[in-house]
Amino acid sequence: MQKILLYYKFxxxxxxxxxxLWQKTLCDSxxxxxxxxxxxxxxxxxxxxxxxxxxxxxxxxxxxSGFKDIIFKWSDGGREDFPRMSVKVRNEIVAFDAANELxxxxxxxxxxxxxxxxxxxxELVKEKGDEVVFFDGRNAHEAAIGRFKNAVVPDVHTxxxxxxxxxxxxxxxxxxxxxxxxxxGGIRCEVLSSLMKNRGFKEVYQIDGxxxxxxEAYGDDGLWEGSLRVFDDRMTIDFSDHTKTIGVCTHCKAxxxxxxxxxxxxxxxxxxxxxxxxQTPDLLFHTDDCRQRAKRSMAEVI
Numbered sequence: 001m002q003k004i005l006l007y008y009k010f011x012x013x014x015x016x017x018x019x020x021l022w023q024k025t026l027c028d029s030x031x032x033x034x035x036x037x038x039x040x041x042x043x044x045x046x047x048x049x050x051x052x053x054x055x056x057x058x059x060x061x062x063x064x065s066g067f068k069d070i071i072f073k074w075s076d077g078g079r080e081d082f083p084r085m086s087v088k089v090r091n092e093i094v095a096f097d098a099a100n101e102l103x104x105x106x107x108x109x110x111x112x113x114x115x116x117x118x119x120x121x122x123e124l125v126k127e128k129g130d131e132v133v134f135f136d137g138r139n140a141h142e143a144a145i146g147r148f149k150n151a152v153v154p155d156v157h158t159x160x161x162x163x164x165x166x167x168x169x170x171x172x173x174x175x176x177x178x179x180x181x182x183x184x185g186g187i188r189c190e191v192l193s194s195l196m197k198n199r200g201f202k203e204v205y206q207i208d209g210x211x212x213x214x215x216e217a218y219g220d221d222g223l224w225e226g227s228l229r230v231f232d233d234r235m236t237i238d239f240s241d242h243t244k245t246i247g248v249c250t251h252c253k254a255x256x257x258x259x260x261x262x263x264x265x266x267x268x269x270x271x272x273x274x275x276x277x278x279q280t281p282d283l284l285f286h287t288d289d290c291r292q293r294a295k296r297s298m299a300e301v302i
Contacts, residue, residue, distance in 0.1 A: 001050070001051050002048065002049060002050055002051065002078025002079055002080075003048070003049075003054060003075065003076070003077065003078065004034075004047070004048040004074070004075040004076070004077040004078065004081065005045070005046070005048070005054050005072050005073070005074065005075075006045075006046050006072070006073045006075055006212065007043075007045055007046075007070050007071065007072045007073065008042065008043065008044040008045070008070075008093065008185065008186070008187040009043050009066065009067055009070045009108075010041055010042040010093075010108045010109050010190060011042045011043075011066040011067070011104060011105075011108070012040065012041075012042075012066070012104060012105065012106070013039070013040055013041070013042060013043070014040075016038045016039055016040060016089045017089055019038045019043065019064070020036075020038045020088065020089050022064075023036050023038065023043075023045075023087050024036075024085065024087040026057065026060055026061070027085045027087065030049060030053040030056055030057055031049055031050070031079070032047045032048065032053060032054070032057060032079065032085060033047065033048055033049065033080075033085045034046045034047035034048050034082045034085060034086070035047075035082065035086045036086070036087040037087075037088055037089075037090050037093045038089050038093070039089065039090050039091055039092050039093045039099075041092060041099075041102060041104050042066075042093055043067065043093060044094065044187055046082075046232065047082075047085075048077055048078045048079045048081050048082055048232075049079045050078075050079075058072055066106065071209070073185060073209060073212055073213065075212065075230075075237075076234075077232065077233075077234055081232040081233040082232055082233070092191075093187070094159055094187055094188050094190075095158070095159050095160055096159045096162055096163065096188075096191050096192070096195065097160045097163065098195060101195065101198065103194075108190070109190045109191065109194050110194070111197055111198065112190050112191075112193045112194040112197070112204075112206065113179075113181055113189065113193030113194070113196070113197065113205050113206040114204070114205045114206070115205075115208040116180070116205050116207055116208060117213075118208075118209075118214045118222075121180065122222070124178065124180070125223065128178055131177055132177075132178050132179075132180060133152060133174055133177050133179045133180065134147075134148040134150065134151035134180050134182060134223075135151065135152050135154075135171075135174070135179050135181045135182070135192075135196075136148075136151050136152065136153045136154065136183075137162075137181045137182060137183035137188045137189045137192040138183050138188065138229075139156055139157060139158060139159070140154070140155055140157065141229070141269075142184075142229040144248070144272055145227045145228075145229060145236060145245075145246065145257040145259075145272070146211075146224070146226030146227045146228050146229065146246065146247075147224075147225070147246075148180075148182060148224055148225075149224075149225055151182075152171070152174070159188060159191075162192060162195065163195060166195060166196060166199050167199070174201065175199075175200050175201045175202060176203075177203065178203045178205065179196065179205065180205045180207065181196070181204065181205065181206045181207075182206070182207045182210060182211055183210050183211065184210050184211055184212060184228065184229075184230065185209065185212050186206065186207065186208060186213070187210070189206035189207070189210065190206065192206075193206045211224065211228055212228070215228065215239035216239075218239075219240040220238075220239050220240040220242055220243050220244065221240070224239070225244045225246060226243065226245070226246040226247070227243055227245070227257040229259070236257050236258075236259065238257075247272055248272070249272065249273055249274035249277055250271055250272050250273055250277075251273065251274075251277045251283050252274060252276070252277055254274040254276070255274075256272065256273065256275070258272070258273060258274060258275060258278070259272055260273055260284055262284070262286040262290055263281065263284040263285050263290070263291075263294060264285060264286070264290040264291075264294045267285075267286055269286040269287075269290075271283075271284055271285065271286050
């Protein structure tokens with residue numbers, strides 16, 4: 001039986017390159033695939049393989065003193081959901097371009113938002129009602145197919161856009177409100193919540209374990225609605241058999257949660273497109289510009 005592990009840990013790493021080599025050797029020896037990033041701030045990984053091998057991976061990884069209390073999250077899937085095993089060293093394990101601003105110690109991010117378990121989130125909403133603001137910590141295209149009800153969805157294409165977005169003044173009216181940041185597994189909110197607090201947001205929270213843990217606890221019978229975008233071959237996951245489809249086809253506006261890669265080979269963007277429109281090849285482009293570029297390339301080949 002195969003599974004996927006998701007995890008992260010913010011902790012100071014003096015020699016990221018050594019940790020990278022150790023992790024790559026370990027994963028290869030266990031026949032795991034996936035992606036791991038290592039930085040001076042910590043580690044962020046998603047790996048797939050046989051359950052027995054993943055359990056060995058967990059045991060060995062926790063032998064490193066800084067990783068002993070990592071919380072590993074299990075998800076459906078396996079080795080085939082990743083093309084290979086990639087382990088890289090980066091300045092950040094989440095690319096906010098905030099390497100000089102982010103501070104970590106052995107306990108994690110310094111000055112981040114208060115962690116809330118899923119049931120504690122419900123208690124907060126019950127206590128403060130409509131005052132609570134959900135703030136999406138993901139890219140806008142992820143929120144197009146699933147989000148917390150009435151959430152604020154910043155206009156960001158990548159995590160690097162958040163600092164500019166926060167500094168724009170658009171959200172100054174939220175600085176005195178209880179703000180709950182959320183993201184897929186919780187890691188982006190570790191950084192985002194600290195950036196918000198650094199900019200004067202007074203009461204900031206983050207969902208412990210992110211949308212994944214919330215979905216495990218409440219499925220589609222809580223405050224979340226829609227599908228969850230994930231970054232492997234599965235593309236999206238649902239939390240129940242009655243998931244609400246809130247995404248809208250780029251072309252015909254029909255309800256859909258189906259993403260397809262742009263038909264332009266060197267475009268890294270996705271197209272939100274229903275299965276009916278998908279049958280028309282000319283619609284599988286992210287923008288008209290991508291479509292015209294592809295036509296020009298074809299003409300040059302002919």
